[in-house]
Amino acid sequence: MDGRAMREGRALGKGSSSKRAVFDLHCDTLDRLALHGSSAYPAFAPQDEAVPHARMSSLADNDAHISLDRIERYAWCQCFAVFVPDGLSGDAAWRFFEHVRAYFAAQMLEQADRIEQVLDAREVGSVLAAGKSAALLTVEGGAFFDGKSFERVDGIAEAGVKMLTLTWNGENAVGSGHDTECGLKPYGRRVVAALEDRGIVVDVSHLNDRGFSDLCDVATRPFAASHSNARAVCEHRRNLADAQIRAIAEAKGIIGLNYCNQFLSATSADPTHDDVLRHIDRIAEVGGEDVLALGSDYDGCDVPSWLASADRVSGLYALVAAHFGSAVADKLFFENANRFFARNEER
Incomplete structure (x- = not known):
């Protein structure tokens, strides 16, 4: 059974028939757990150094935003990002990727009865119907590209890996985030083509405005903004201008709603329900309902208190359904992202 068997925000099949379906395009949970207690790398979040390792070592149960215990009440598909920091490059960045990926692989084996890595996104529905959570591996930051070869694609x-965020905030061999104004480099344009050729979704979250424009010039397949909001609602450089939302929609892409406080509101330290609804409304108004998705950024930022862990997203669903209707809520929570990734497999 594929994603087309998922209707009305609920998974069909044994073990999942009564669960709300969730498809989240971005979290940093892997880094947060994989780096805790590491002798090779500093802790992902400084505050985690005071947390006992036993509480930050397992995907099953931990003190992070996302754990299997927290999401087991849902039919949940999670894009787990390996975040590669800007301070690394080339081989060092690749070793970092391999370190976090090894943690992910070990957790998939250790928790095989509860979660499964999906290698073909058309199988998400089958995994959820079996009563497991589904995991898609992604990358945030292409710092390991060397400017010459394409072996790492x-x-x-x-x-x-099913999706790659081209940059983080700084500059790499592909292009740059918002720390500079350089766009995609000639090598970066070739990386985009290579990613598309291998069926890896190109993700423009963190890419600066010039780079976004360059990507639009060269992209031949639908692309994503995995965790970005509406700049017209909150004027942060990480958010998308209306023209960018429209470009993603016209390319049949997807935009993941980011829960990060800074990207939701420029004035509130603890963004409200209305702050979130305004972003959803703006993205839908400019790009249409089919571009909406979730991109929580869980474990990578501070989020509103009422969304402070993954098990609280049912409140967000109820909020969206009350204001926009259950059909829009179902698209936002699961259907659009599931269709997007399934279509990407059809090359």
Whole structure:
């Protein structure tokens, strides 16, 4: 059974028939757990250094935003990002990727009865119907690209990576985030083509405005903004201008609603229900309902208190359904993202 069997925000099949379906395009949970207690790398979040390792070592149960215990009440598909910091490059960045990926692979084995890595996104529905959570491996930040070769496109494809965020905030061999104004580099344009050729979704979250424009010039397949909001609602450079929302929609892409406080509101330290609804409304108004998705950024930022862990998203669903209707809520929570990734497999 594929994603087309998922209707009305609920998974069909044994073990999942009564569960709300969720498809989240971005979290940083892997780094947060994989780096805790590491002798090779500092902790992902400084505050985690005071947390006992036993509480930050397992995907099953932890003190992070996302754990299997927290999401087991849902039919949940999670894009787990390996965040590669800007301070690393080339081989060092690749070793970092491999370190976090090894943690992910170990957790998939250890928790095989509860979660499964999906290598073909058309199988998400089958995994959920079996009563498991589904995991898609992604990458945030292409710092391991060396400016010359494309072997690491093959490497991440072989690891099952389904989406790559081209940059983080700084500059790498592909292009730059918002720390500079350089766009995609000539090599970066070729990386985009190589990613598309291997069926890896290109993600423009963190890419600066010039780079976004360059990507639109060269992209031949639908692309994503995995965790970005509406700049017209909150004027942060990480958010999308209306023209960018429209461009993603016209390319049949997807935009993941980011729960990060800074991207939801420029004035509130604890954004309200209305702050979130305004972003959904703006993205839908400019790009249409089919571009909406979730991109929580869980474990990578501070989020509103009422969304402070993954098990609280049912409140967000109820909020969206009350204001926009259950059909829109179902698209936002699962259907649009599921269709987007399933279509990407059809090359």
